[in-house]
Amino acid sequence: MLSYSSYVLTAVAALLVTCHALCKCPGIPGLPGVPGLPGRDGLKGQPHLPGLMGPSGNLMSPGRYGLPWSQGLPGSLDTVLYNALANLQERLSKLEGVLALHGKIKEVGDKILASNGKEVDFASALRSCEEAGGTLATPTNEEENKAILAIVKQYNRYAYLGIKESEASGQFKSINGMPLNYTKWHQHEPNGKGAENCVEMYTDGSWNDKKCNLYRLTICEF
Template structure:
């Protein structure tokens, strides 16, 4: 079964191919409402295209939007995704080491889940609890500063360390989330649930 991000990427690719073939029809939300257009309300005709193709492009967009909504609903229902603000957290349900988890997320167009506030931490924790598996976070120990940072090298503005953590003294370079949502520094070669953010 394809992952949520695979479905999304496939859907977006199909949209881009369709719109490119139809001379790059614009996105629906960006279109002004121009009176006198002989097409669907709010959708001006694409210059150089007959109305029938313009309508066809619009119908493809509407169908694609509907399918994406259905897929999101299915994955949300199964606990595979959680939405918080503009972020989507998703899992493929696989347990792998840190490097493999990061690679899987990046190949899907995201990165490892890195909570930036309590709400995001809770969304990730909900997935961890459902799968009853600890998960790696997109946080690593920085050799030069001796501090933990997100995987892009930014300082952490939010943390939720478990009591007496981190305690690895530089030997535990990755961070896992417990089922209660608290964090622990851990070695990077253990198998933990993959949770990505998009």
């Protein structure tokens, strides 16, 4: 017959097996089995069983038994929460660029518009926007054009837009290479015929093709 201690260990082992199956986690090594009783046909000790592992780590702390902490969001998080955090991170990134400009700020749709109040040539304006994590403001609809115009009026200065003439004379595209689906050309514009490759916004919100080496207000979008 098994000793009392053997019965206890057998019961504990059975309990651990059940918990281990429910947990479906790797365990820490169990205790070694109890040696068999002396005698010709002494019984062998019960084989050791894997123990239970603590809960896995999360965003705030590692697991109970020192499991390595993995960066990023665990897949078990709710999808809505994951998307909200991702959008917040993107928005904070935009705001960092905006704050770096120390200027006027305007929000329109998914865009944030900002100006540092400086008047520079096109290349310098584009560079300052990109260094802040954005690009030159490029209106894609009437609402965005009005938002840019609001900043133009605040400074009462013409501003460069993120639009340039393509290799084909008289055809203008966004600086990212995309065709323009919205335009607000002033009457009889553009008329530079290849000599005026950049685009400025007047204080009435209309556009004019202009040379790129003139000083115009910098307005960025994020």
